[in-house]
Amino acid sequence: NAGVMQNPRHLVRRRGQEARLRCSPMKGHSHVYWYRQLPEEGLKFMVYLQKENIIDESGMPKERFSAEFPKEGPSILRIQQVVRGDSAAYFCASSPGITTWTETQYFGPGTRLLVL
């Protein structure tokens, strides 16, 4: 049973470019969460999605960041016009979606984004 998959594992972008991070949840999971982790810090919640629906995006910066989880395919976290401060590890987690938040979340390996 494959776990949560994220790609790419490492992504280098120059300032002003776009970054697209992908997350495929565990088989049978319909809820996806995105977190950002700055070096030497904890995880900060960004957004919580189920298929074709954003449940909670209270942790998403208002500009340049967007997320989607289409009916088919992986969840995408998109960062437009990246800046150096966007450099971080971005983790995706998934849960079965039987209840809401309080389910155990299973984390993917993360995408390390470096903005030059």
Next chain:
Amino acid sequence: GQQVMQIPQYQHVQEGEDFTTYCNSSTTLSNIQWYKQRPGGHPVFLIQLVKSGEVKKQKRLTFQFGEAKKNSSLHITATQTTDVGTYFCAGFNNAGNMLTFGGGTRLMVKP
């Protein structure tokens, strides 16, 4: 908003010594989870505590949830080098619709 704090931020121990990390929330939690993240790795779920005063054990790890459901602790007995990593607590608010992570405690074990 809800804040979850962990202390200490860093802890160096000699192999065989015990280790404890403490987690404190600014608000009452519905439940709390603990995760371990190895250097360069991703958070791995360890356990969830739900009941007030609950204590759970996993081999050398003991997890406690405070009576007021505002604090928690993780205690490791006789640390080993394989225990190295950052331990995060993550608390759900009472509505169960927000998971907030603590800043983590980074454990380093000298052989």
